[in-house]
Amino acid sequence: MEKLIKSLSFLLLVFLSISAGAQQRSTPVTYDNLSLLSASLDSNKTVLVVKIGSPGEDYIEAALTHSIGWVVEKKKVKLVAGENRIRFDMSMSAEGNYRLFLRNNEGTWTVTRPIKK
Numbered sequence: 001m002e003k004l005i006k007s008l009s010f011l012l013l014v015f016l017s018i019s020a021g022a023q024q025r026s027t028p029v030t031y032d033n034l035s036l037l038s039a040s041l042d043s044n045k046t047v048l049v050v051k052i053g054s055p056g057e058d059y060i061e062a063a064l065t066h067s068i069g070w071v072v073e074k075k076k077v078k079l080v081a082g083e084n085r086i087r088f089d090m091s092m093s094a095e096g097n098y099r100l101f102l103r104n105n106e107g108t109w110t111v112t113r114p115i116k117k
Contacts, residue, residue, distance in 0.1 A: 034058065037083065039100050039113050046091040048115060050100065054079040059105050064088045064115070067097040090117060 035053035042049065048064065063074040073088050090098075098115040 034060070034079070034104075036102060036111050036113065039115060041090065041115070041117060045095075045117050046089070048088040048090050048098075048100070050086040050088070050102075052079060052084045052086065052102070054081060054084055056081045061101075061103045061105070062086050062088075063101040063103075064090075065099050065101065066093075067099065072098065093117060 033055045037051040037053050039048065039050045041047070050062065052060075058079045060077050060079060061074070062077050064072040066072060072090070072093055075086070077084070077086055088100075095117050098117060100111075100113040100115055102111040103109070
């Protein structure tokens with residue numbers, strides 16, 4: 001019985017660590033031929049780099065907010081064909097939960113992604 005409990009405990013730990021890792025990885029999200037390729041912090045947790053794929057020129061609004069709604073940074077972005085990178089300065093931001101918002105000018109779609117610092 002003790003071996004069974006240890007085995008189940010080990011499997012639970014493996015499952016939880018895999019689940020936690022899956023939540024941190026970015027999966028592409030596509031809207032109107034735009035793809036949110038990734039959103040990740042650099043190794044020092046000071047810069048959030050967002051990669052967006054676009055088939056052509058487009059304009060979007062990008063905003064980073066704290067979990068309680070404070071706007072950390074908001075910007076209008078002109079996308080070009082191919083991979084685009086948007087950077088958010090998080091050097092002065094406290095550890096915690098944040099949310100990335102990407103929205104087209106017409107307001108017909110919004111992409112959100114949780115970010116943990």
